[in-house]
Amino acid sequence: MGEKSNTSNPAIKAYHAHVYYEPSTKDRAASLREEVAVRFPDFRLGRWHDAPVGPHTRAMFQILFAPDRLADFLPWLMLNRQGLAVLVHPETGNDYKDHAGHALWLGEMLPLKLDVLEG
Secondary structure, rough: OOOOOOOOOOOOOOOOOEEEOOOOHHHHEEEEEEEHHHOOOEEEOOOOEEEOOOOOOOOOOEEEEHHHHHHHHHHHHHOOOOOOOOEEEOOOOOOOHHHOOEEEEEEOOOOHHHOOOOO
């Protein structure tokens, strides 16, 4: 088949899902957050950020979960995100690559302020 690469992928320590919302959709974000808390009690839910923070250009909250939970969570999130934009990315230690090159978007792909991230 293809040529074998000499580079190895970095270890994925965790995953983050950033759930974005507007003032008019915060109720849907809250409903999704509550459902995640019940269905995935081992996940860590971050604070509400009602204003953009870091590279994020819209209000959001974060969901942190272990790499071995991606296969369970991602299909559920695809079907239950309530129309909200969601960014899912690994935590490899390279914030720039994780947000820019290793990211998966569900719904609307929002602009990010990548210049604030260390690579």
